Amino acid sequence: MNKDRLIDQFMEMVQIDSETGHEREMADYLLETFKEMGIEALEDDTQEQTGYGAGNILVRLKGDNTNAEPIYFTVHMDTVAPGVGVKPSIDGDYIVSDGSTILGSDDKAGIASLIEAVRTIRESGMRHGDIEIVITVGEESGLVGAKAFDATQLKSGFGYAIDSTGKVGTVVTTAPTQSKIEAHIHGKTAHAGVAPETGVSAINIAARAISQMKLGRIDEETTANIGRFEGGGATNVVTDYVYLIGEARSLDDKKMKAQTAHMKETFEKVAEDMGGRAKVSSDVMYAALKASKDSEVVSTAVQAIENIGRRPDLISLGGGSDGNIFAGAGLDTAILGLGYENIHTTEEKMPIEELHKITELVIEIIKVQNDKEQNA
Structure with a gap:
């Protein structure tokens, strides 16, 4: 050369x-x-x-x-x-x-x-x-x-x-293959100081769901993470919406899909149990x-x-x-x-x-x- x-x-x-x-x-x-x-x-x-x-x-x-x-x-x-x-x-x-x-x-x-x-x-x-x-x-x-x-x-x-x-x-x-996960968490707004019990906090839903998820190093081939959490405003308002982005990666396609399903199902179940709802989507970014x-x-x-x-x-x-x-x-x-x-x-x-x-x-x-x- x-x-x-x-x-x-x-x-x-x-x-x-x-x-x-x-x-x-x-x-x-x-x-x-x-x-x-x-x-x-x-x-x-x-x-x-x-x-x-x-x-x-x-x-x-x-x-x-x-x-x-x-x-x-x-x-x-x-x-x-x-x-x-x-x-x-x-x-x-x-x-x-x-x-x-x-x-x-x-x-x-x-x-x-x-x-x-x-x-x-x-x-x-x-x-x-x-x-x-x-x-x-x-x-x-x-x-x-x-x-x-x-x-x-x-x-x-x-x-x-x-x-x-x-x-x-x-x-x-x-x-690894990677899946991008987007979650839209919906609660119910209320005055946080006057009638908080009538509201459903989307922040609380998301926080509880995340606390129940397997995240970080799942096994030697698989990882997962929540990378973005957005929502909320004034402290006197029960937040009725938050948006999250996460990911699941694995050298094994089946493990990536299983981790993605686990995260999606956790958001949905926790939201339902707490009186809210979760709309979760995923997209495989690459094989x-x-x-x-x-x-x-x-x-x-x-x-x-x-x-x-x-x-x-x-x-x-x-x-x-x-x-x-x-x-x-x-x-x-x-x-x-x-x-x-x-x-x-x-x-x-x-x-x-x-x-x-x-x-x-x-x-x-x-x-x-x-x-x-x-x-x-």
């Missing part, structure tokens, strides 16, 4: 504003970059559906080894706030911002690694199968772009999301990601990691990513760590060595996959 070109590419991209929902400038930059490279890159029409700043971008690099199975990579172009006016610089072994904004290595380091990997592969003449790259919008605000993307467009059966903490060599093989250790997606990554001189570290992640969405669409997916540090803060920094290594790993994964098919 060209290490200087890689660093320049990364530093140029982080200076392009692309906070989640405002990805237009970044999308245009990427489309132009791939066009200049002579590579097919198309923006989908999901912007109309999502209302975000752009659609997702699908990049296809035709391979010269028709026996090699196609492979896909996914990254996202949006960042969290504060991400406007990023001023990057090199500080020793790191690339950093000026401290007033994030840096944006999540996930522009992933994008830079893919661009440099593609350039290196083409310049070296390395044989490979078809390579597909999906660059999404809205990852930071609920995996919006990935959810809207039509994964049936992809020819690949497996691939990698390049978007995880942990040094290069980290491979996320399992990540679980499960890649077995002997699957092609994991074995290919492990071999490639060892080939570049790193030790594979297979882990389970507690949060979801675009990788969950693609796994839920039937694509065997693992998530690769790329070594960024302190993401989503103004202290974010990108180790230069890890930027080099993730690019090296992408190239090696493609090489390993090609060699497997040649030797088959």
Whole structure:
């Protein structure tokens, strides 16, 4: 690879504003970059559906080894706030911002690694199968772009999301499914000082229901939490309405559904018992990601990691990513760590060595996959 070109590419991209929902400038930059490279890159029409700043971008690099199975990579172009006016610089072994904004290595380091990997592969003449790259919008605000993307467009059966903490060599093989739970609790208003006994406090209903729920760490695979509690007003009024948002997560779909049902039923039963009512809804935000250790997606990554001189570290992640969405669409997916540090803060920094290594790993994964098919 060209290490200087890689660093320049990364530093140029982080200076392009692309906070989640405002990805237009970044999308245009990427489309132009791939066009200049002579590579097919198309923006989908999901912007109309999502209302975000752009659609997702699908990049296809035709391979010269028709026996090699196609492979896909996914990254996202949006960042969290504060991400406007990023001023990057090199500080020793790191690339950093000026401290007033994030840096944006999540996930522009992933994008830079893919661009440099593609350039290196083409310049070296390395044989490979078809390579597909999906660059999404809205990852930071609920995996919006990935959810809207039509994964049936992809020819690949497996691939990698390049978007995880942990040094290069980290491979996320399992990540939970998550259900979002919304509860509208209705009581009965009354004057709190004159006739409180005629009222039914929605706050009391919600509090008692929460106290009866199993929350926090349910078991080694499952967690649950109430994250928002809104309602009430004057102290002399019995509150007749509150709104709550919670979640249930698990590596096991059945456990997530069971925990969601438990929370819903608890709200409803307590409300009924206390003379109120509860309207509770739930929505599965993303499916679980499960890649077995002997699957092609994991074995290919492990071999490639060892080939570049790193030790594979297979882990389970507690949060979801675009990788969950693609796994839920039937694509065997693992998530690769790329070594960024302190993401989503103004202290974010990108180790230069890890930027080099993730690019090296992408190239090696493609090489390993090609060699497997040649030797088959």
